[in-house]
Amino acid sequence: MSLINMSFSAGIFILIVTIIRLLLLYRLPKKTFLVLWGIALCRLLIPFSMSSKLSIFTIIEFLTSNYYKVDMPLTEMQIPYNGNVITEVEPILSDVKPFIYIPSTLIIWFIGLTVCALFFLITHLRYRREYKTALPIDNEFINCWKNDHLIWRCIHIRQSDKISAPLTYGIFRPVMLFPKETDWANKTQLQYILSHEFVHIRRFDTLKKLLLLTALCIHWFNPLVWIMYVLANRDIELFCDETVLKTLGEPIKSSYAMTLIGLEEKKSHMTPLINNFSKNSIEERIVSIMKMKKTSLIGALTALLIVSGATIIFATNADSTEIPVHDKKFENTTNTSTSYTEYEKYGLVYNKDNDTLHYDGKLVRYFDDSYSVDESISVGSTHYTANGKIDVYGVRILTDTLNADGTSNGGGKLTGLRVATQEKFAQLDTTNVTLSSKAPVTFGDIGTNNGNTESINDNSNNSSNSPVVGKSTVYSVYKQYAPYGMTYEVKNSSLTLYYKGQLVRHFEDILKIDKNDIKEMRKTSTDNGIVDVKAIRDSDGNLTGLRVSTLEEFNQRTTDDAISDNAVSNGTAQN
Amino acid sequence: MISKEFNMQTKLFDSELKIMDVLWKNGDTTAKEIADKLKVQVGWNKTTTYTLIKRCIDKGVIERIEPHFVCHPLVTIEQTRELETTELINKMYDGAADQLIASILGRKNLTSEEIERLKQLVNSLE
Numbered sequence: 001m002s003l004i005n006m007s008f009s010a011g012i013f014i015l016i017v018t019i020i021r022l023l024l025l026y027r028l029p030k031k032t033f034l035v036l037w038g039i040a041l042c043r044l045l046i047p048f049s050m051s052s053k054l055s056i057f058t059i060i061e062f063l064t065s066n067y068y069k070v071d072m073p074l075t076e077m078q079i080p081y082n083g084n085v086i087t088e089v090e091p092i093l094s095d096v097k098p099f100i101y102i103p104s105t106l107i108i109w110f111i112g113l114t115v116c117a118l119f120f121l122i123t124h125l126r127y128r129r130e131y132k133t134a135l136p137i138d139n140e141f142i143n144c145w146k147n148d149h150l151i152w153r154c155i156h157i158r159q160s161d162k163i164s165a166p167l168t169y170g171i172f173r174p175v176m177l178f179p180k181e182t183d184w185a186n187k188t189q190l191q192y193i194l195s196h197e198f199v200h201i202r203r204f205d206t207l208k209k210l211l212l213l214t215a216l217c218i219h220w221f222n223p224l225v226w227i228m229y230v231l232a233n234r235d236i237e238l239f240c241d242e243t244v245l246k247t248l249g250e251p252i253k254s255s256y257a258m259t260l261i262g263l264e265e266k267k268s269h270m271t272p273l274i275n276n277f278s279k280n281s282i283e284e285r286i287v288s289i290m291k292m293k294k295t296s297l298i299g300a301l302t303a304l305l306i307v308s309g310a311t312i313i314f315a316t317n318a319d320s321t322e323i324p325v326h327d328k329k330f331e332n333t334t335n336t337s338t339s340y341t342e343y344e345k346y347g348l349v350y351n352k353d354n355d356t357l358h359y360d361g362k363l364v365r366y367f368d369d370s371y372s373v374d375e376s377i378s379v380g381s382t383h384y385t386a387n388g389k390i391d392v393y394g395v396r397i398l399t400d401t402l403n404a405d406g407t408s409n410g411g412g413k414l415t416g417l418r419v420a421t422q423e424k425f426a427q428l429d430t431t432n433v434t435l436s437s438k439a440p441v442t443f444g445d446i447g448t449n450n451g452n453t454e455s456i457n458d459n460s461n462n463s464s465n466s467p468v469v470g471k472s473t474v475y476s477v478y479k480q481y482a483p484y485g486m487t488y489e490v491k492n493s494s495l496t497l498y499y500k501g502q503l504v505r506h507f508e509d510i511l512k513i514d515k516n517d518i519k520e521m522r523k524t525s526t527d528n529g530i531v532d533v534k535a536i537r538d539s540d541g542n543l544t545g546l547r548v549s550t551l552e553e554f555n556q557r558t559t560d561d562a563i564s565d566n567a568v569s570n571g572t573a574q575n
Numbered sequence: 576m577i578s579k580e581f582n583m584q585t586k587l588f589d590s591e592l593k594i595m596d597v598l599w600k601n602g603d604t605t606a607k608e609i610a611d612k613l614k615v616q617v618g619w620n621k622t623t624t625y626t627l628i629k630r631c632i633d634k635g636v637i638e639r640i641e642p643h644f645v646c647h648p649l650v651t652i653e654q655t656r657e658l659e660t661t662e663l664i665n666k667m668y669d670g671a672a673d674q675l676i677a678s679i680l681g682r683k684n685l686t687s688e689e690i691e692r693l694k695q696l697v698n699s700l701e
Contacts, residue, residue: 132619135589135590135617136617156618161588180589
């Protein structure tokens with residue numbers, strides 16, 4: 001997943017968490033928000049993603065799929081007519097520029113990252129240097145407290161005249177710093193401060209802040225990440241307060257709150273600029289402390305529900321495996337298996353999992369829907385399963401039919417399926433058809449004699465203009481026209497089409513026209529073609545035939561082409 | 576060598592006072608020795624101590640003598656005390672020194688030695 005992608009989808013999640021926080025900050029246990037921010041951090045820092053059918057992105061895709069062609073894998077793109085060359089482009093591996101090209105956005109991002117990182121790093125190191133000059137504390141209460149609260153890491157407690165409020169730093173060797181002006185006699189206050197800082201140490205809050213900072217530096221361009229940084233830091237404090245109160249007991253709420261206010265007053269002497277900003281956060285803390293109550297079971301369950309719900313819906317990616325069936329008519333699968341959907345209405349069922357066909361409940365042995373177009377070319381599809389019980393053949397109208405306006409429809413329309421007689425079933429020479437038991441035999445394979453297997457990625461013949469033909473994509477796209485009489489040939493990375501053996505000049509297939517009159521179509525052109533062919537689809541978008549232009553239409557097109565060619569060379573052509 | 580005029584001494588932080596303290600108690604010492612002593616006393620590492628010594632030099636309260644990076648204090652402890660006391664009097668006692676004295680005398684925790692020293696001081700002033 002690209003960085004922008006990650007940042008954007010994490011941003012959505014952050015937005016949701018912010019809204020939840022706005023509404024339910026004082027009603028949910030503070031741990032909830034830390035878990036949510038943790039998930040946001042994962043989304044920002046870890047490229048791993050999980051997809052889910054309930055994801056908001058799946059829903060969005062589902063909604064937009066009704067308006068757009070949805071099955072556009074990122075490797076396939078349709079580009080407009082470009083000379084006598086194909087319309088499908090695969091990622092160009094052959095066109096390597098002589099120098100390494102770094103997009104300017106990457107450079108800008110890297111500069112931003114460096115600036116942020118340096119800023120935070122230098123500031124932190126400066127402070128660290130000052131903290132190191134702190135002096136030890138000689139206080140009985142504190143020494144006792146230290147002995148009562150031993151953890152595997154060594155905690156140092158010192159004092160400094162350069163700070164105005166107690167703080168903790170260090171991940172592996174935590175140090176608590178008290179300001180010089182601390183009232184050493186006020187044991188209660190000391191206890192609150194010590195407990196609070198101790199919770200920070202135990203929960204590795206310094207590490208959490210570091211992770212937040214890292215995410216911020218990487219995603220510095222995303223304002224939502226800045227919001228997350230601010231809110232998550234506040235939530236760390238709130239959770240700390242909550243834990244302290246749980247440990248020391250709820251009744252000390254007011255006393256604890258007063259201590260906080262007192263400390264905050266001292267702080268604002270030194271930093272008047274941040275006054276307003278921190279007023280908000282101190283307010284949150286006081287309110288949160290006073291409103292704190294024991295976590296009920298209902299509260300815990302609600303929290304769990306909200307976290308799970310928010311995560312599943314907003315923190316997962318779109319599930320791209322199942323697209324609603326009514327879009328399948330536009331499917332351009334890049335796999336090489338035949339689509340058997342058109343046979344379904346005649347009773348043939350294809351089982352994808354074990355690659356078998358069933359007709360009328362029986363397992364089909366040999367399925368043949370192919371016919372020869374030329375002496376050596378045969379088009380269509382076949383399928384073979386050794387232990388099948390019946391043979392099924394496709395039935396098509398092979399002769400041309402005439403339309404009312406005099407144009408002709410090419411033959412090939414599917415009209416039904418036919419089960420072979422017992423006699424024919426027994427007669428079938430199974431040794432000849434074994435090769436199709438794994439992959440269906442289609443015209444592309446049969447074309448070996450025509451030199452269709454020429455290497456496609458022939459770099460030497462490629463100018464920078466002609467995209468490389470992907471054999472599999474051409475194959476899968478053009479085989480659907482095969483039953484109607486069209487074959488293709490790929491030579492020197494360019495595609496040529498033949499209709500009933502005649503070289504096709506212009507081929508057009510209008511896939512869809514939406515309400516804004518935007519057409520989605522497929523076009524191919526070859527300079528010396530002798531027929532123009534248009535594909536015909538019904539109102540549902542299913543391919544029903546191919547139509548050859550009349551002579552008048554063909555000549556008209558010739559004239560049109562000449563005009564637009566002139567325009568191009570004159571520089572007045574419009575796309 | 577230009578000696579810095581002691582008109583307005585810059586405020587020393589606690590950490591810097593600690594360095595001066597070593598010099599006031601032990602006379603001129605090398606930087607290395609100061610670092611060793613303070614490592615034991617307060618737990619500072621060498622870098623920290625050296626940074627602080629450099630700051631003191633910049634503030635004009637320590638002088639560096641080569642060879643061996645010997646440190647020589649440029650202010651006496653009495654000068655510093657006076658500075659701090661004046662600041663205290665101005666800040667907390669409205670500039671009235673006697674109020675400070677009264678406050679000290681009013682404290683109930685004066686030891687017998689302290690009382691004795693005070694008596695002698697008063698006598699010497701008369």
